[in-house]
Amino acid sequence: MNENTNTNDDRTAAENADEAELRTDGGQPSDETGPSSELRTDGGEPNDETGPSSELRTDGGAITPADDDSPSFRERKERTDGLSRLTYEYFERSRREDQVLRDDSDYVERDVLGFPAWPHEMIRNLSITSFFVGVILFVSATMPPPLEAPANPTSTPAVILPDWYLYWSFGILKTETLNLELAILGGQTIATDRTFAVLLHGPIIAMMFLVPFLNKGSARRPVEQPFWSAVGVFGVILSFTLSLLAIKNLMATRVPILTSELQLWLSFALPFVGATITYAVLKSMREGYMYDLNRRYYRLRPPR
Amino acid sequence: MSLERTEEFDRGDWLEDKELSRVERGYLLTLMWLDKRLRLVDYLELLEDAYYKTNLQMPKSHTEQYNLDNKFWYWYPLYSLGSLSIIAYVLLAISGALLGFYYSPSATSAAGADATIAYNQIVFIQTDLNFGFMLRSIHRWAAQFMVAAVFLHMIRVYFTGAYKEPRELNWILGVVLILLTLLFGYSGYVLPWNQLAFWAAQIGLEMALSVPLIGEWAAQLLFGGFSPGAPTLMRMYILHVFVLPFVVTSLIAIHVGIVWMQGIAEPH
Numbered sequence: 001m002n003e004n005t006n007t008n009d010d011r012t013a014a015e016n017a018d019e020a021e022l023r024t025d026g027g028q029p030s031d032e033t034g035p036s037s038e039l040r041t042d043g044g045e046p047n048d049e050t051g052p053s054s055e056l057r058t059d060g061g062a063i064t065p066a067d068d069d070s071p072s073f074r075e076r077k078e079r080t081d082g083l084s085r086l087t088y089e090y091f092e093r094s095r096r097e098d099q100v101l102r103d104d105s106d107y108v109e110r111d112v113l114g115f116p117a118w119p120h121e122m123i124r125n126l127s128i129t130s131f132f133v134g135v136i137l138f139v140s141a142t143m144p145p146p147l148e149a150p151a152n153p154t155s156t157p158a159v160i161l162p163d164w165y166l167y168w169s170f171g172i173l174k175t176e177t178l179n180l181e182l183a184i185l186g187g188q189t190i191a192t193d194r195t196f197a198v199l200l201h202g203p204i205i206a207m208m209f210l211v212p213f214l215n216k217g218s219a220r221r222p223v224e225q226p227f228w229s230a231v232g233v234f235g236v237i238l239s240f241t242l243s244l245l246a247i248k249n250l251m252a253t254r255v256p257i258l259t260s261e262l263q264l265w266l267s268f269a270l271p272f273v274g275a276t277i278t279y280a281v282l283k284s285m286r287e288g289y290m291y292d293l294n295r296r297y298y299r300l301r302p303p304r
Numbered sequence: 305m306s307l308e309r310t311e312e313f314d315r316g317d318w319l320e321d322k323e324l325s326r327v328e329r330g331y332l333l334t335l336m337w338l339d340k341r342l343r344l345v346d347y348l349e350l351l352e353d354a355y356y357k358t359n360l361q362m363p364k365s366h367t368e369q370y371n372l373d374n375k376f377w378y379w380y381p382l383y384s385l386g387s388l389s390i391i392a393y394v395l396l397a398i399s400g401a402l403l404g405f406y407y408s409p410s411a412t413s414a415a416g417a418d419a420t421i422a423y424n425q426i427v428f429i430q431t432d433l434n435f436g437f438m439l440r441s442i443h444r445w446a447a448q449f450m451v452a453a454v455f456l457h458m459i460r461v462y463f464t465g466a467y468k469e470p471r472e473l474n475w476i477l478g479v480v481l482i483l484l485t486l487l488f489g490y491s492g493y494v495l496p497w498n499q500l501a502f503w504a505a506q507i508g509l510e511m512a513l514s515v516p517l518i519g520e521w522a523a524q525l526l527f528g529g530f531s532p533g534a535p536t537l538m539r540m541y542i543l544h545v546f547v548l549p550f551v552v553t554s555l556i557a558i559h560v561g562i563v564w565m566q567g568i569a570e571p572h
Contacts (some may be wrong), residue, residue: 128387129391136442140438140446141441144438144440145440147426150499151419153532161504162490163493165451170507173507211467212469213472215465215468216469217468220468229463
């Protein structure tokens with residue numbers, strides 16, 4: 001078997017035929033048909049090996065079918081079906097489409113090399129990294145964390161605060177007065193104040209997930225999209241005011257004018273103010289910006 | 305009919321012909337030995353492929369096409385916020401592993417002592433351990449820097465519109481990462497088991513309990529009960545040193561990998 005099918009290029013069909021004739025026993029009838037024995041694709045059965053000219057091999061030997069018979073990648077794929085076939089077809093198609101796009105494209109290849117990674121980029125990144133690490137080490141050497149009192153479940157401290165980056169969440173917990181009493185429910189609230197405040201996290205976080213699906217298009221600069229920049233400024237200011245709301249006890253002692261109601265009011269008014277100003281400024285900038293763009297455009301391509 | 309395995313490709317003669325030096329011969333034999341077992345050549349082929357792909361002429365980037373290089377690099381600090389948070393994360397991993405040698409998440413008190421073992425270990429780290437004060441300080445400050453860098457990174461991405469197609473998925477991944485970072489910070493804040501930590505745990509527990517339907521289940525899962533105690537500390541510890549490091553590290557890898565694949569969203 002291995003000598004019949006393991007065809008080298010330099011072996012002629014005649015030689016194969018001779019060998020096939022030499023076989024007298026053991027081979028299957030189809031093997032005896034001379035050169036056509038090359039057409040076998042069955043990987044060789046043990047009884048094929050018992051021909052006088054073949055050596056018994058125990059290692060699985062040459063189970064590879066001859067080149068002519070082995071199905072091509074495409075043929076093999078076409079035999080399979082279902083999801084894998086679909087995937088394969090899609091990849092074929094998208095590769096072809098890519099090639100068509102590439103052929104049609106008049107894209108300008110770069111004629112200059114970019115900023116070299118070594119040494120320029122590496123040195124810049126290394127210096128930024130070591131500067132940043134140095135700042136952290138310096139700050140931690142000069143401002144080590146204090147040792148607080150050990151946990152005591154029996155005495156509630158006057159000030160309970162998380163780390164600064166969770167102030168916004170803690171601030172949301174203090175918005176319970178927003179939990180409106182609904183007339184339909186006879187002056188009852190839908191949820192308890194605490195539940196309401198915790199659930200308020202949901203829409204805020206969901207908003208962040210949804211941003212790329214709400215704001216589409218190719219505009220990138222804040223100037224090009226005043227509304228969404230205003231939304232961003234709204235969010236940033238809101239996170240600050242909510243953080244201040246978290247420490248409203250401390251604020252009240254520092255700034256006596258700032259009553260609790262006023263602060264709550266301000267923490268939702270200020271984001272709107274900031275957003276409005278951003279919108280107005282960007283909108284007016286945009287006209288000049290678009291004028292500039294248009295002027296450059298018409299200079300390049302003057303209207304006929 | 306021998307059971308001897310016949311060498312299909314006899315490389316002996318070939319090696320003789322090459323007249324290799326001792327080192328080359330040793331290298332080649334090792335390579336052949338490994339290749340026979342691990343099919344190294346396949347991977348070499350992959351590497352070769354990757355090599356030629358990285359040296360392909362890339363199309364002009366946006367900044368090159370419109371000659372924006374000066375304007376772009378002027379804003380470089382804002383574009384390095386992502387890597388700054390990774391640097392802080394690496395610092396946190398190193399200092400955190402060192403702190404882990406000395407910390408013990410036990411909210412029980414030693415016999416006759418007032419404070420818990422966890423708190424006493426923090427005191428030990430800060431007062432007795434060589435370099436311990438600095439170690440905890442580094443860990444704490446690196447956490448502050450990482451969270452700050454992550455927040456600023458998100459703001460930068462928002463205002464430069466870098467989350468737009470085709471980068472929506474990476475934005476979502478980023479939001480998940482920022483939330484996990486906050487959870488990382490919170491769970492670490494609880495570990496010293498001082499007054500602030502205890503009452504922060506209390507508030508977290510009450511927040512979890514306020515969620516309708518799944519509140520009690522969530523409180524049991526995250527805090528191990530309905531009031532902060534030894535199980536709370538243990539769960540926060542496991543979250544902080546076992547669960548979150550694996551999850552966050554792999555998500556960061558995917559996040560950066562996607563940036564690598566898609567390229568940096570350059571400013572317009």
